[in-house]
Structure formats: C-alpha cells, structure tokens
Amino acid sequence: MKQVVIRRTVRSDAESILAPLTAEMERTAKFPREWASFAAAKHYFGLEIPRVWGGAGLDAVSACIVIEEVSRVSPAMGLCLSVHNSVAAQPVYLYGNDAQREKFLAPMVKGDTIGTFCLTEPNAGSDASALETTAVREGDNYILNGTKIFVTNGGVSGVNLIFTMSSSDAGRRYYSLFIVESRHPGLDKGPPEELMGMRGNPVCSLSLHDCRVSCENRLGGEDEGMRIAIATLHGGRIGIGAQAVGIAQGCLDASLVYSRERVQFGKKISEQGAVQGKLSDMATRIEAARLLVYRAAFLKQKGAEYGKESAMAKLFASETAVDAARAGVQIHGGYGYTKAYAIERFYRDAKVCEIYEGTSEVQRMVIARALLK
Ligand SMILES: Cc1cc2nc3c(=O)[nH]c(=O)nc-3n(C[C@H](O)[C@H](O)[C@H](O)COP(=O)(O)OP(=O)(O)OC[C@H]3O[C@@H](n4cnc5c(N)ncnc54)[C@H](O)[C@@H]3O)c2cc1C
Structure with missing residues (x-):
C-alpha cells in the first residue's frame, strides 16, 4: 500500500x-x-x-x-x-x-x-547496566528475581521481555533476556502508576519472585542481553520519534482550528502576526523532525547503521513535541489551560517523550559518542 x-x-x-x-x-x-x-x-x-x-x-x-x-x-x-x-x-x-x-x-x-520491554529498575534508569534483577541457571531452567518499574503496557500485557544479570566475573557483568508470560507463576504486576499524562496506557511495575523459566524462554544467547537491549532501543527511538511527531502535529492542527475560530480585537487571532509566527515555527520544526525520523527509519530498512540517527530523531522530535504543546497552549490562551481542549492533554502527554527510551541527555551522549569515536 x-x-x-x-x-x-x-x-x-x-x-x-x-x-x-x-x-x-x-x-x-x-x-x-x-x-x-x-x-x-x-x-x-x-x-x-x-x-x-x-x-x-x-x-x-x-x-x-x-x-x-x-x-x-x-x-x-x-x-x-x-x-x-x-x-x-x-x-x-x-x-x-x-x-x-x-x-x-x-x-x-x-x-x-x-508485549512489554522491561529494562528499567528502581536503581537502574539511564544507567541500565546497573540493573539488579538476576537470572540464576539451574539445569535447563533459570530462576528470576527482581523488580522492573515503569513498564509501558504492563497492565494489559501477555508477554514481557525481561532483562536480567545472568553472571559476573572480575567486576564485569553479563546480561540475558527472557520472555516471560504474564500468567507465569512467580511474576506479579503492581497497580497502574498515576502518571502526568498518557492516561489509558497502564504503566506499572512488575516483580519476579523465584520465577522459574525454561531455557526455551531465553531470547538470544546467554549473556547477549545488553547487546540486544542497545540494538532494540535504536529501533525503539524511531518509534518514540514518530510518536513525538504525531503529538506535535496534533498540537499544530488543534491550534490552527482554534486560531481560526477565536476572535479578539475584532479579528481572528490567526490574523495576528505573533500567532502566525508561532504556527509557522511549529510547522517548520515538525517537518524537520519528521524528516529526521523518516531518515533514521529509512536507514534501518536499508540495513545501514542508524544508532546516531535514531538518537538525533528521538531527541529533536521529542523536544519539538514539547515546544509545540507549549506554543499550542499559549495560542489557546486560558482555554488551553482547561480540560475542554485537547491541547491541555497534549501538553501533559508530550513531556515523557523527552524521558523514556533514553532521556534527552542520554540521546546527546549517544550522538556525541558516535561523533567522537
Ligand atoms: C511513562 C513512562 C513509561 C516508561 N516505559 C518504560 C518501559 O516500557 N520500559 C522500560 O524499561 N522503561 C520505561 N520507562 C523508564 C524510562 O526509560 C526511564 O525513566 C528513563 O530511562 C530515565 O531513567 P530514570 O527515570 O531512572 O532517571 P535517571 O536515570 O535517574 O535520570 C535523572 C536525570 O538525570 C539525568 N542523567 C542521568 N545520568 C546522566 C548522565 N550520565 N549525564 C547527564 N545526565 C544524566 C537524566 O537525563 C535525567 O534528567 C518509562 C518511564 C515513564 C515515565
């Protein structure tokens, strides 16, 4: 199609x-x-x-x-x-x-x-390598223990990708990834988090208490978990970039509608230069963000390297979404601060794009590492 x-x-x-x-x-x-x-x-x-x-x-x-x-x-x-x-x-x-x-x-x-992707823990956010969930091998099984937090889709998930520490040697830590079904004995979910935005997505914690899974539940090779996590996040950031572009576009479209309806000083606010400037800046940045996201996606589908490009796309698109939401609320004036208009929801929803799948600070680290290698 x-x-x-x-x-x-x-x-x-x-x-x-x-x-x-x-x-x-x-x-x-x-x-x-x-x-x-x-x-x-x-x-x-x-x-x-x-x-x-x-x-x-x-x-x-x-x-x-x-x-x-x-x-x-x-x-x-x-x-x-x-x-x-x-x-x-x-x-x-x-x-x-x-x-x-x-x-x-x-x-x-x-x-x-x-499905879910469970990397973050109470003591392991930006530094995922600090994760404490363990997988101890016993014959053909592993015993999983630990707590994952901020699990998107957690409340409705049927399968969960759980990152664990499977061994350590001379201060070096090795990680393995497991697929664990939500109904599996030893896996429990916490209640949905009360979030600033993204209401309707049941983000929750997930805990593992002597959760015994078969070797057949290990995804990828033993100790390959961190390599898979990093590669997966490169792709995930394209998805979050696309989400952020969609949010920014939603803000622009809502602002275009509102500014054509609202009359002050005897004319529509869309005829005021200051409002037009905000709409123009929003539209221009959205196009730039969209192109960065599509470029990273295009490199991915071609089988080329795209880690730096997906970090750039996620960084720019999420900051664009936050800026567009702020400008959108401003264009809506006091009404933008009420729940009567979708822009108030976009304002709360946009912020987390700068946080999950690596904060903006982490994206800048990924980009700088690629530039300086
Ligand atoms: C709604 C929501 C959904 C989420 N969904 C998932 C999910 O499905 N799966 C999952 O695994 N995780 C998920 N997360 C977790 C998210 O990925 C983490 O919150 C994020 O990686 C940041 O980790 P942290 O919250 O522990 O912040 P911290 O790592 O404690 O960071 C706090 C601040 O310090 C800054 N900082 C930390 N280290 C550095 C550094 N070296 N240099 C500069 N600045 C630094 C950060 O950028 C940030 O500003 C979700 C989070 C939220 C809020």
Whole structure:
C-alpha cells in the first residue's frame, strides 16, 4: 500500500474510532479494549513483522506513519503501539528461534497478546547496566528475581521481555533476556502508576519472585542481553520519534482550528502576526523532525547503521513535541489551560517523550559518542 494511502486510512480511522474514546480514557485511565480489537484487525500489532508470520509486512517508514497518525489523536495508544511493535515484537522476531516465534510472536502479531520491554529498575534508569534483577541457571531452567518499574503496557500485557544479570566475573557483568508470560507463576504486576499524562496506557511495575523459566524462554544467547537491549532501543527511538511527531502535529492542527475560530480585537487571532509566527515555527520544526525520523527509519530498512540517527530523531522530535504543546497552549490562551481542549492533554502527554527510551541527555551522549569515536 502506498504511504499516502496508509496515512489517509490510519488518520481517518483514528479520528472516527479512537478520538471519541479519548475523553473516557482521560477520565478513567482505562485501556480502550475496543480500540485494541480494531487495531488488531488492522494489523497494527505486527507493523514490521513479515506477512509469513502474520504481520503487516510494512517497511520502517510506513510503520512510523501508523504510529504518528495514532499519536496525533491519542499519544497513549501511539505509545502502546510503539512499545509493542518496536521493542517487544521486533526483538522476538529478530532474535527468536522458530519455536519462540510460533509460541510468542504469533499471538503478539494478532494483537491477542500485548508485549512489554522491561529494562528499567528502581536503581537502574539511564544507567541500565546497573540493573539488579538476576537470572540464576539451574539445569535447563533459570530462576528470576527482581523488580522492573515503569513498564509501558504492563497492565494489559501477555508477554514481557525481561532483562536480567545472568553472571559476573572480575567486576564485569553479563546480561540475558527472557520472555516471560504474564500468567507465569512467580511474576506479579503492581497497580497502574498515576502518571502526568498518557492516561489509558497502564504503566506499572512488575516483580519476579523465584520465577522459574525454561531455557526455551531465553531470547538470544546467554549473556547477549545488553547487546540486544542497545540494538532494540535504536529501533525503539524511531518509534518514540514518530510518536513525538504525531503529538506535535496534533498540537499544530488543534491550534490552527482554534486560531481560526477565536476572535479578539475584532479579528481572528490567526490574523495576528505573533500567532502566525508561532504556527509557522511549529510547522517548520515538525517537518524537520519528521524528516529526521523518516531518515533514521529509512536507514534501518536499508540495513545501514542508524544508532546516531535514531538518537538525533528521538531527541529533536521529542523536544519539538514539547515546544509545540507549549506554543499550542499559549495560542489557546486560558482555554488551553482547561480540560475542554485537547491541547491541555497534549501538553501533559508530550513531556515523557523527552524521558523514556533514553532521556534527552542520554540521546546527546549517544550522538556525541558516535561523533567522537
Ligand atoms: C511513562 C513512562 C513509561 C516508561 N516505559 C518504560 C518501559 O516500557 N520500559 C522500560 O524499561 N522503561 C520505561 N520507562 C523508564 C524510562 O526509560 C526511564 O525513566 C528513563 O530511562 C530515565 O531513567 P530514570 O527515570 O531512572 O532517571 P535517571 O536515570 O535517574 O535520570 C535523572 C536525570 O538525570 C539525568 N542523567 C542521568 N545520568 C546522566 C548522565 N550520565 N549525564 C547527564 N545526565 C544524566 C537524566 O537525563 C535525567 O534528567 C518509562 C518511564 C515513564 C515515565
């Protein structure tokens, strides 16, 4: 399908099916299962997974367009798709063997099972290598113990990608990655976090108490976990970049509508130079952010290196989303500070793009390392 058609279709579906649910999501913070069923039928849960495995078989740029258009209406559901697709389904497809793909990927792609990526812990955020969750081998099993926090999609997930420390030697630490089903004995979930934004996405903690999993649950080789985490985050940052572009576009579109309606000093505020300046700056930065995101996605789909480019895309797009939300609230004046307009929600939703999958400071570290190597 052509990318213009994908954009038009996803936008129209988001406006007709998802937009009417956003007020309820804000009020109750409940995950909209009816939308998830719709999204599953549209293959949104297997965006880049090849068709032989039941996915949509989209290229990386097209997958960005889907995440962007969903985020333009609901950043919380854009987040759900970005995490499920980029950092859960993708690594299961890329690093899993056929048995793991049959068992775990097939239901993920159908949307029967939503995935998570569990790296962050109470004492390991930006420094993921400080993680304390352990995996101790016992014959053909591993015993997992530890706590993961800020697990996006956690409240509704069926499978969870858990990063652990599997061994250490002379001060060096080695990590392994496991796929653990939510119903597995020894895995418990905490209640949803009370977040500033992204209401409707049940972000929670997840704890492992003597959770015994088979070697068949290990994704990738023993001690390969950190390599997989870093590679996966390179892709994930493209998804968050696309989410941020969608949020920024949502802010611009809402501001265009409002500024054409609101009359002050006898004319529409859209005719005021200062307002036009804000709209122009928003639009220009959004285009630049979009191009950075698509460029990183294009490099990814070509099989080229894209770690620096995905960090640049995520950094610029998330700062663009925060700036667009701030300008959007300003254009809406006092009404922008009320829940009557979507811009208030965008303002709260945008901020976390600068935090998850590596803060802006961490993106600058990744970029600087690539420049200076
Ligand atoms: C809504 C939400 C959803 C999330 N979803 C997930 C998820 O699904 N899976 C997951 O694993 N994690 C998830 N996270 C966690 C997120 O990735 C972390 O919050 C993030 O990586 C930052 O870690 P931290 O919160 O521990 O902050 P810290 O690492 O403690 O950082 C605090 C501040 O110090 C700065 N800082 C730290 N080290 C340096 C340095 N060396 N140089 C300069 N500045 C530095 C940071 O940039 C930041 O500004 C989520 C978080 C939120 C809020």
